[in-house]
Amino acid sequence: MKLKEFAKQLGLSPTTVSRALSGYPEVSEITRARVAEEAVRLGYRPNVNAVRLKTGRAGAIGVVMGRAGEFHFAEFMAGMAERLVPEDTDILVIPMADPDDDKEMELYRRLVESQRVDAIIMHSPRPDDARIALLHALGMPFLVHGRSDIDVPHAWLDIDNEGAVRRATAHLLDLGHTRIAMINGRPGATYALHREKGYRSALASRGIAADPGLIASGNFTDELGFRFAKAFLERSDPPTAIVAGSMMSALGVYRAVRSLGLQVGMDVSVIAHDDVFPYLSADNMAPSLSATRSSMRAAGTRCADLALQLIRGVSPLEIHEVWPVELILRESTGPVRR
Amino acid sequence: MKLKEFAKQLGLSPTTVSRALSGYPEVSEITRARVAEEAVRLGYRPNVNAVRLKTGRAGAIGVVMGRAGEFHFAEFMAGMAERLVPEDTDILVIPMADPDDDKEMELYRRLVESQRVDAIIMHSPRPDDARIALLHALGMPFLVHGRSDIDVPHAWLDIDNEGAVRRATAHLLDLGHTRIAMINGRPGATYALHREKGYRSALASRGIAADPGLIASGNFTDELGFRFAKAFLERSDPPTAIVAGSMMSALGVYRAVRSLGLQVGMDVSVIAHDDVFPYLSADNMAPSLSATRSSMRAAGTRCADLALQLIRGVSPLEIHEVWPVELILRESTGPVRR
DNA sequence: ACATGAATTGAAAACGATTTGGCTAGCGAG
DNA sequence: CTCGCTAGCCAAATCGTTTTCAATTCATGT
Structure with missing residues (x-):
């Protein structure tokens, strides 16, 4: 009709x-x-396409997805959906190309020029992320989930990674731990830098020098969690506590600790970051996992909301949110053993 | 320009x-x-919108996403992207409403009528899934990832859930286990029925009656894996083996086994289904997990490919694929202890 | 020399909506 | 009685393409 x-x-x-x-x-x-x-x-x-042609609005928000099938992505999108469905706005998945490649830039350029989306949400930017500069230059409304130091106006929402890790580390220090290892995310992303900063500043405030041998980074996988933790614990001067970047890393860490005949919470304290997944909860791990917590789903909902605001003309300069991160103490952290 | x-x-x-x-x-x-x-x-x-209006093609494939942020979803989409990016076809995420609600139907109807997508991919259908009938009636090309008994022509791709679980169960029987528990997915979906069928038929072929007390179903979460496994193992006549529906369930099962002072692979054998995630591998679990395996990412790629074929006019009747499932034996399965 | 046909190109009509700029009717005020 | 104004409606232009139908050119066979 x-x-x-x-x-x-x-x-x-x-x-x-x-x-x-x-x-x-x-x-x-x-x-x-x-x-x-x-x-x-x-x-x-x-007919949507007629409306879109005539009005110039796409009625869709694009969200950039890494090609690695990150496990937090579905949760974030489910959050977006909560806000966007009532708004009758579509969610378009934009698969990322190789970020170092020129193709990535070309991809964004084409996306913008084709007017398929009214706004873009991107994740895990780097401090000098060229994509941000490009999107700004192209005049496309976009929201960064994470932070960047780049000197062009851009809207962003981020969690307080630095504060979260600082508190986590400080708590471990309070418990008497002095050799604390850190398993971070992929190097380069701002969130990883912020986390390292939090880690270092907590140590520094107690006059402890960070040992580079106790810092590792890589994708948030069970496997790397295991490998890094195992390597740490097999040193001659092993750490007594480990801060891990994700739930998956934490699974690996637990496994590594157990594999060496040690006990999480007794011999080795563990704190990880928990994005709150319905299928895997820190509370249910054994022993239950102390965690810095922030809901990925809530972030998705809010990011969608902010993207809508951008579309409606709110200035990117007015959209900067840092979300606090809870520190939930459970059984995986305990006083250092002597 | x-x-x-x-x-x-x-x-x-x-x-x-x-x-x-x-x-x-x-x-x-x-x-x-x-x-x-x-x-x-x-x-x-x-300009895409002009092209779309004129040609009537949307240049996008919709994929229905459950609201629960299922962890396999990102992996499936990453697979889709592999096929769809070179094709310059968009991926549109369609958040599901409550499936029992009329709203779900209304949602599909609107989606089709608005011509936003050229084809739809949907997951985990039920045997009598009304959505399939609706999409068929509306004349929208669609591909079902999973299977349905409904009597309208539809294209589908599914893995051999029944065969996979039958083999897994049979293997456990070969090892001497006779009390085998099963943790299934959410009741209602065809895949869950198929898995139960495989389980029952393996038992039946050895003349063993299935004990309803050893069958549980629910979402694929760590928590339910734990709760079900624990309940099984605390019975007066506990099972000596457990078949679990997903990696997350398996995590819970492992935890339950350990929490009772038992050992996976020795006291209790475990087999789970593994969709192959980059962040959590069966091989790396401790002990390594025997698993029925099928790549969710590959399924995504193939589903995208088949959807493209549908768009190009291939008859749904010609598109029916059952993928075999590997059974990978590792340390979590062993002979029954006496 | 002329018709025929193939190979290129263009003019103009869609596609299905939104929106600008009237138009009409009805009402109250002067 | 006329004018002006408002409320409510409509005709037609427009968005940026694709595609039908027709026109032009040029080589070829007779």
Whole structure:
């Protein structure tokens, strides 16, 4: 059913029908009601592509996805959906190319020029992320989930990674630990730098020098968690506590600790970052895992909301949010053993 | 830069330019080359929305996402991206409403009518899934990832859940286990029924009656894996082996076994289904996990490919694929202890 | 020399909506 | 009675492409 046909059935002009449905003021309430009712009854629905062409709006928000199938991604998108479904805005997944490649830039350029999305949400930027500069230059509204130091205006939402890790580390120090290892995320991303900063500043405030041999970074996988933790613990001067970057890393760490005949919470304290997944909870691990916690789903919802604001013309300069991170203490952390 | 303007720069008509770029045969090779080259140089790119309106193609494939942020979803989409990016086809995420609700149906109807996608991929159907009937009735090309008994033509790709679980169960029986528990997925979905069928048929072929007390179902979470396994093992007649539905369930099962002072692979054998995630591998668990394995990422790639075929007019009746599932034996399975 | 046909190219009509700029009717004020 | 104003509606232009139909050129066979 097309507008013209639908309008004819109603004995109205396309103009009036369009206006009635889009809520313009110059149509009488009584007609509006009739149009709305008949639209449902006859099943008339404006063709999105026509609307998009005419209005220039895409009715969709793009979200950049890494090619590695990161486990937090579905959770973030589920959060986005919560906000975007009622808004009748689509979620378009934009698979990332190799970030160091020129192709990545070309991809964004094409995406913007093709007017497929009204805004873009991107994750895990680097301090000097060229994508941010590009999106700004192209005039595309975009929201950065994470932070960057780059000198162009951009909207962002981030969690307080530095503070979270600082508190986690400080807590371990309070418990008497002095040799504390850290398993960070992929080097280069700002969040990883912030976490390292938090770690270092906590140590520094107690006059402890960070041992480079106790810092490792890599993807958030069970395997790397295991390998790094094992390597740490097999040193001649092993750490008594480990700060890990994700739930998956934590699984590996637990495994490594156990594999050496040690006990988490007794021989080795562990704190990890928990993005709050429905399928794997820190509380349920054995022993239960002390964690810095921040909901990935909530972040998705809020990011979607902020992206909508950008589309509506709010200045990127007004959109900067740092979310606090909870530190939840459970059984995996305990006083240092002597 | 619009077509008209671009064409004028070239001293050609919009018609010819459009044809040159879309690869129609009636334009001379020499002009085509020139057009292609200049398009890059001047940065001309057809406006997607205009193309979509005119051609009626959306250039996007929709994939239905559960609201629970299932952990396999990102992996599946990453697989889709592999096939769809070179094809310049978008991935649209369609958040599911409550499946029992009428809203779910309304959602699909709107989606189809708005012509936002050229095809839809849906997961985990039920045997009588009304969504399939609806999509068929609406004439929208769609691919079911999973299987359904519903009596309308539909394309599908599924793994051999029944065979996988039958083999897993049979292997446990071969090892001497006779009390074997099963932790299944959410009841209702076909894959869960198939798995139960495989489980029962393996038992039946050895003349063993399935004990309803050893069958549990629910979401694939660590927590439910733990709770179910614990409940099984605390019975007066505990099972000596457990078949679990996912990696997360397996984590919970391992935890439950350990929490009772038992040992996986010795006191209790465990087999789980592994969708192959980059962040959590069965091989790395301790003890390493015997698993029925099938790559979720590969499924995503293939599903995308099949969806493209549907769009190109291949009949749904010709698209039915059952993928075999590997059974990988590792340390978590061993002979029954007496 | 002329018709025929193949190879290129263009003009103009869609695609299905939104929106600008009237138009009409009805009402109250002057 | 006329004018001006408002409320409500409509005709037609427009968004940026693709595609139908027709026109032009040029070589070829007769």
